[in-house]
Amino acid sequence: MQLAISNILQVVNVTGLGGQNIMECLTSKQTINDTVEVVNNISFSEKKDSHLSDDEINKFLDDISVLRTLLEQKISAIDNINQLLQKISWLRDLNDECLKLLNILILVGKDFHSTLTKGFTPLDKLSESGIAVSEICNFKESVDDLLDVLDDLEMSFFVFPKNEDFIEINNKLSAL
Amino acid sequence: MKVYCLPEFKEECDKLLKNNSYLDLNKEIAKFFHGRKFEDCLTGTNLNQSADAPHIKKDIGGRGGYRLYYVALRKKEEIYFGFVHPKTGSKGSSNTQDDFRLTIPKKIYKAIEQKELLQITITEGDISYTKPK
Numbered sequence: 345m346q347l348a349i350s351n352i353l354q355v356v357n358v359t360g361l362g363g364q365n366i367m368e369c370l371t372s373k374q375t376i377n378d379t380v381e382v383v384n385n386i387s388f389s390e391k392k393d394s395h396l397s398d399d400e401i402n403k404f405l406d407d408i409s410v411l412r413t414l415l416e417q418k419i420s421a422i423d424n425i426n427q428l429l430q431k432i433s434w435l436r437d438l439n440d441e442c443l444k445l446l447n448i449l450i451l452v453g454k455d456f457h458s459t460l461t462k463g464f465t466p467l468d469k470l471s472e473s474g475i476a477v478s479e480i481c482n483f484k485e486s487v488d489d490l491l492d493v494l495d496d497l498e499m500s501f502f503v504f505p506k507n508e509d510f511i512e513i514n515n516k517l518s519a520l
Numbered sequence: 521m522k523v524y525c526l527p528e529f530k531e532e533c534d535k536l537l538k539n540n541s542y543l544d545l546n547k548e549i550a551k552f553f554h555g556r557k558f559e560d561c562l563t564g565t566n567l568n569q570s571a572d573a574p575h576i577k578k579d580i581g582g583r584g585g586y587r588l589y590y591v592a593l594r595k596k597e598e599i600y601f602g603f604v605h606p607k608t609g610s611k612g613s614s615n616t617q618d619d620f621r622l623t624i625p626k627k628i629y630k631a632i633e634q635k636e637l638l639q640i641t642i643t644e645g646d647i648s649y650t651k652p653k
Binding site: 430433434435436481482485489493495496499500501503504505507509510513514516517518520 | 562563564565566567568569570571572573574577579583584591593595596607608618621622625626628629632
């Protein structure tokens, strides 16, 4: 564009418009018109886009806020489940029917944990970009706690009771 | 309610307290136990299904806090700290290994028998250790 205008100015300076033939004048006019159109289009797009950009930024910020709220709700729900599972760890002398039910609970809980961890990868990307860092960190901690308490239930109700050391130490401590 | 700990519990705490990320460890322990009745300390996860001597895993210090393992002797109303670890930071971890968790009540019982425990005094914002007479 700059070159085209420069060429036009050169023609005007050297020969003056009066010295130009009609064909040259029309070509120059066309070139300038084309250039005006290009500049005008870009300028218009810029104005239009920058206007849209504000909307997009606001929408983006709204989305982050929605994500934060959603994560907080999930954290609260998972923490509630974790507390319920912890209370189950205080139950004793469970019969086979109860143990069967507890086994189902552990399996359902582990399936829930697996579903939750599938969402980690996109959340990690957001966290790396500095978005909802604290909420994502807390969410992952709650999900980790869920697996921990499920493992604890499995070990204390199904695995450790078969361990002689475990039984012996429990009896000794209980006798103190 | 009396509180005791394994000597290695104190060593672990001392090690953690040297790290700037864990300077609040004693404060967080004190915050949970200070002025609390024995029965109110029986919360968290019961790892051995015992009513008389539950082995308890308790998260303290809120998010990214610490995980404390202790045995509570109901008849004596005594608590024995066995192990603590932070949940986050360079020394942070999630659950301990299953085998390791089994060793904690064992070590506590042995320490009770051999009188190797340290007594813990819990004040409003701190804890201190003494060798029981």
